[in-house]
Amino acid sequence: MQAEIVILGSGTSMGVPTLGCDCRVCTSPDPRDARLRPSIAIQWPDHCVLIDTGPDFRVQVLRERIRHIDAVFYTHAHADHILGLDDLRPLSFGRPDKIPLYADNKTGEVLERVFDYTFSPDSPYPNKARVELHRIEGTEEAIIAGASFQRIPVQHGRIEIAGFRFGSAAYLTDMSSISDESIALLSGVEIVILDALRKEPHPSHANLPEALAWAEKIGARQAWFTHMSHDLPHEETNRELPPNMRLAYDGLRIPFEL
Structure with missing residues (x-):
């Protein structure tokens, strides 16, 4: 089925x-140089799935006029990926079921601790988000409204986090390396969205040269880069890239087959 990836945010944990x-990127008049914290939405008729709910979640959802969410998948428990969870509250009210959230054990434990007032059965808070946490580990899949979302293990420095494949596309944010086993799970993807923090090396993120190499190895028809710092001016950097590889930007919509 036809679907779209919406880039809700393409920036780092500090945003741009x-x-x-x-600096010239932080003061740039180009709106593509303004980058909220990293997140995407996957939309197809009458359905919407999110990957991560960062601190800018409310602004991103208002901007894209998202009014319904079927599920949220979490890549890992760093602040720039989870702190918007509480803003799921109004989207969870008035529906017959709870919004399912998918996270690995470590991420789930942090969510339950940080948002204790949401997940604790003893919480006295009457207006907490109506959400339900599900664990997803290894290379497990979850089916949402007939669409499969598969966890793809990647390394974020010294820790394993989750990327996700859905149909002919994959999202691999905060990635510093990926195993051959995980690359095999990406066979046949047409669209890949990859971490590309800056040009200089970083201990827990791919830099732009590394991201280009990973994109080549994965072999997708299109590669888009995300989680970018203020070291990468949008237009200038794009001129240096192969024609099938580009910097993503907030609000970008990428069609693909789900």
Whole structure:
């Protein structure tokens, strides 16, 4: 079925503009240089699935006029990927079931601790988000409204986190390396979205040269880069890239087959 990936945010944990910075990207008039914290939505008729709910979640959902969410998948428990969870509240009210959230054990434990007032059965909070946490480990899949979402293990520095494959596309944010076994799970993807923090090396994120190499190895028809710092000016960087590889930007919509 036809679907779209919506780039809700393409920035780093600090976002762009970065607080206290007056560099040429943070002060750029190009709206594609303004990057909220990293997240995507996958939309197909009458359905919407999110990957991560960062601190900018409310603004992103208002911008894209998202009014219904079928499920949320979490890549890992860092602040820039989870802190918007509480803003699921109004989207969870008035529906017959709870919004399912999918996370691995470590991420789930952090969610339950940080949002204790949401998940604790003893919570006295009457207006907590109506959500239900499900564990997803290894290379397990979850089916949402007939669409399969498969967990793809990747490395984020010293920790394993989750990427996800859905149909002919995959989302691999915060990735510093990926095993051959995980690359095999991406066989046949047409669209891949990859971490590309900056040009210089980083201990827990792919830099742009590394992201280009991973994109080549994965072999997707199109590669889009995300989780970008203020070291990568949008237009200037795109001129240096192969024609099938581009920097993503907030609000970008990418059609694909789900």
